[in-house]
Amino acid sequence: QRMVEDGFQANGRGSLGSAAMAFMRQHGVLKDIYKESEGDAHRTSRGKQVTVRTVKAPGFGPRGIARYVLPFTAFLKLKDIGADVLPPYEERYVDVAMGPEQAELYGQLSSTLTAELKEALRKGDNSLLGVVLNTLLAWPDTCFREEVVKHPRTRSLLAFTGSVYDESEPGPKEQALIDLCRREKARGRRVLAYTVYTGMRDTSGRLKSLLEQAGLKVGVLKASVDTSRREDWIMEQVERGIDVLVTNPELVKTGLDLLDFPTIVFMQTGYNVYTLQQAARRSWRIGQSLPVDVIFLGYADTAQTACLSLMAKKIAVAQSTSGDMPETGLDVLNQDGDSIEVELARRLAA
Structure with missing residues (x-):
């Protein structure tokens, strides 16, 4: 009814084609494709011919959503519908x-890489952040192969750790x-x-x-x-x-x-x-x-537990701001907004 009120209705022949195109022009997305080619339209010189075709593309503008969708929409959480x-x-x-050998090698790897990270940060070099974080997060799950850690710029060797588990040993x-x-x-x-x-x-x-x-x-x-x-x-x-x-x-x-x-x-x-x-x-x-x-x-x-702890806090904040207040949500509402990677790096370098 609202669309009809706005003039998007069938024409005298009962066709909605022109109304649909007008609606798309105003609230949707249309692509006008121009094609230019040379032809023999002129007697003394070649002339250029331009053809235009219009195609519909995905998209719905915010004005259309506000007028035709939101006034007739109810937003409910599933938990509000019924038990x-x-x-x-x-x-x-x-x-x-972790297994004994796995824990020992992780401790050595963590100590070496954390020391390298602290030294790099002391010099104002942030290039090791991603390397150290990714290695310490991944190694416990990928210690079925050797781990070679190199500096991302100089390619110098930072750490090396052999494999712990073979292909058939979980x-x-x-x-x-x-x-x-x-x-x-x-x-x-x-x-x-x-x-x-x-x-x-x-x-x-x-x-x-x-x-x-x-x-x-x-x-x-x-x-x-x-x-x-x-x-x-x-x-x-x-x-x-x-x-x-x-x-x-x-x-x-x-x-x-x-x-x-x-x-x-x-x-x-x-x-x-x-x-x-x-x-x-x-x-x-x-x-x-x-x-x-x-x-x-x-x-x-390991760094995995630290990462999961930070993820839990971020989720609590996200739920709090969307109206689902977790039990510990207020404790983390004053978080500083840093990414999880940055916060995890801060913990490792502390």
Whole structure:
């Protein structure tokens, strides 16, 4: 009715074509494509011909949203609709102790890199921040291969650590994942396992191998699967009978409802609070009939636990500002706004 009031209505022949184009011009996105070519239109010289065609493009302007959408929209949180809309949801953190050799080598690596970082910061050099943080966060999960750490500018050797676990030997956190997946399979529940490391530090292939070695059926969703096909691809894996789906949380953070995986395990989280919150609720959607369990695994007394602690504080602040006041939200509302990387670096260099 409001659109008709604004003049967007059928013409005398009952066609809405002109009204649709006018609406798109005013509130949407149209692309005018000009094509210029040379022709033989002139008797004594070649002339230029210009043709124009208009195509529609995605987009809706804020004025149109404010006039035609928001006045007729109700915004509700699922928890406000009723207690029976969604099943119980629980998040918990599990502290995993490193193996003796793993802990010893991590201590040496941490001591060496932290000393190098402090010295660089004392000289006003921030180039080691990313190198040190990424290494200390990743090494406990990737110590199945040698770690060579070089200065990003001079390429001088900062630290070297040999491998701890071979291809068929799971580390403590990997064993914790295997044990959890076995328990969930016995309960008739599938597991969604998140790992953020790809490329040089890829852990998805190793997790698949270790889980299959333990008698579990595993699917690995990679970025090579086109976005438009991911939901169908996952359903094909479910029909194939997988017990565990391994993927990067970035690949499923939006647009997918993974109701077949009521148990979610984060092997790592990364720094992005939005990605973590979205990925953690992939299976907690309308239509889910099973309780949803989300488990965060972290190696005790490492940069991983410090990172998870900072992520928890950032999430508490985000929830507080959106109206969901956590129990400890007020304690962190006076945070200084630094990124998690900067705050973590400050802790390491303290």
